[in-house]
Amino acid sequence: MNPFFFIQLADPQFGMFARWGGVSDEVIEAQLSRGFKIRKAPSITGFEDETRLFTEAISEANRLKPAFVVVCGDMVNNPVSEDERAEVLRVARKLHPNIPIHWVPGNHDAATDFVNATPESLRIYRQAFGPDYFAFQHGGASFLVLDSITIENPTPVPGEWEAQLAFVETELAAARFRGGPVIAFSHHPAFLKTPDEPNDYWNWPLERREPLLRMLRDANASAVFSGHWHRNNYSSYGEMQVVASGPVGYPLGDDPSGYRIVKVHADRVEHDYYAFGDGPAKVEL
Template identity: 40%
Template structure:
């Protein structure tokens, strides 16, 4: 047996054991942010407060070193505004070798998105729905405004839904956990709650939740509510996160730390006055400020 074959054989055995579930998957954490919404505090007259908040959030991301950062929509307050867009990117680009995943919000593509507003978002911020991968974790980013109000862009809405079905129908290829990231929550607390501004209409909600149930999706992260909320079904956890920008309830501006372990996810929201000094991959070992 050649000398080079032993490392290769070891790697093969490790891969087979991991696939069979005998080795632990990588533990890691990421940060979820939502609603920096440049311009909201001052009704688009300026964005001084949003600048201060987002600078602080990004500085903490660089200090804590998450695997990645997801910003769950309403990146800006006025769709297409060049100054708000430029300021968002000026600060976001300060992330130091940490992947950033942008999610479209209703203030980014419009409450009732059109092909034109979607094209404008894609030009400035990138794709509005896509997947990403870290180790054995897969993130699915959705354009929830297209789901809440598809009427002015029905073809786009249909394409996204078909794309999602295709993605969820693919072989797992080593994926253990799938989480969905969007702006508008499926629901805040109860999967049967009535339609309102802060959730996805029940008709679409039922259809998508059934797809998630059949596909093994167990977590969905959202924003939009400008405060925290948590809802659960027998198969899905919906975590709605407070804002980096202006709060609309008792929860202060802040960020969410999300830990991913062998087969589960745990998360905690931290206001800017209570950011952790250190985050470890195991939440049980993570200290508090």
């Protein structure tokens, strides 16, 4: 196969700058004690920062011409805000028509309470962004988009987890049959430090993490790319890279807003994270 590259984005999260603008020092301190850096900033409304940053991401894609762009969830901060959704989709339409864009559902897109999907929240998501889990292929490689919201908690959406698991099984078998690299995307990272770490807000619950990781490993998946953590994180499961990328939008750690370039070769997957304004002149494969 001929090597190619794509751009991975995460968490443009329209509305998050306004969410954290104008909060008190106590709130900032409390978040810091949990490991999240909220920047002291005046109270604002709207999403001017998010528009600027996501426009920058789309401009970089138009300049570098990746095979495709994938947005690993949290397109918006408030899943019931039609304004936020309309704005992210308006900016996305500035992407060159030859470059496909693939949406991955985030907890802020597909769960009204930011954790639990409902049949109605999934319906709204699908109507705006398309299927919440799906597969596609490019240049001899197979890609799998997961819905980690129903992986987090399948109970309120009966049948969704079972259907997704069956789909993943079928698609991974097909990918193995075709040969070539296999790469997955999910909003929540599978885990941050170790594959057996306890469940928390940031990872896949063990009960579903274990079977999914096993299936990905058995299919020789090279990597699973995520967001959600609003900063970079690099881990691995056997040979499989488990990567969380910094945000297009509001950072919660030291990594700046930016994007990841992923190069896909027959025998390896290489990637780097770039702050906006610091991208390469061109991508060498």
